[in-house]
Amino acid sequence: xxxxxxxxxxxxxxxxxxxxxxxxxxxxxxxxxxxxxxxxxxxxxxxxxxxxxxxxxxxxxxxxxxxxxxxxxxxxxxxxxxxxxxxxxxxxxxxxxxxxxxxxxxxxxxxxxxxxxxxxxxxxx
Numbered sequence: 001x002x003x004x005x006x007x008x009x010x011x012x013x014x015x016x017x018x019x020x021x022x023x024x025x026x027x028x029x030x031x032x033x034x035x036x037x038x039x040x041x042x043x044x045x046x047x048x049x050x051x052x053x054x055x056x057x058x059x060x061x062x063x064x065x066x067x068x069x070x071x072x073x074x075x076x077x078x079x080x081x082x083x084x085x086x087x088x089x090x091x092x093x094x095x096x097x098x099x100x101x102x103x104x105x106x107x108x109x110x111x112x113x114x115x116x117x118x119x120x121x122x123x124x125x
Contacts, residue, residue: 006082006118010070013089013111017063024056037101062089079119086115 023035032052033040042048062085069081093108 003078003122006115006122007070007078009111009115009118010066010082010085013115014063014066014070016107016111017059017066021056021060021063024052024059026056037103058092079122082115083119086112086119090116 023032027035029043029049030040032038033043036043036052038048043052066085069078069085073081089108090112093104093112096104097109
């Protein structure tokens with residue numbers, strides 16, 4: 001039963017990261033500046049756009065991996081893959097929360113912690 005909730009959480013996180021990737025890769029600079037708490041003049045620079053697009057690829061792949069694992073992997077292997085992805089999300093979320101904006105703690109770290117708690121509950125129950 002807990003695995004269903006974990007899969008649902010991974011789907012939500014995956015979709016969220018696809019949206020973040022879209023914003024980073026194709027978003028309007030004003031929206032990027034607002035969401036990421038960056039100066040608009042900085043975000044408009046071509047080097048900043050390249051860096052944001054590069055970061056977008058990482059979020060795109062993380063989102064795709066979350067979705068793919070939720071729909072294609074079952075059993076104990078799913079818990080292992082989910083654990084790896086959620087630990088990755090936790091690490092990059094903590095780094096982003098400390099270096100970019102505190103909102104990342106809510107958007108990335110909290111879902112990772114919830115997912116890790118579901119894995120722990122699944123392993124204990």
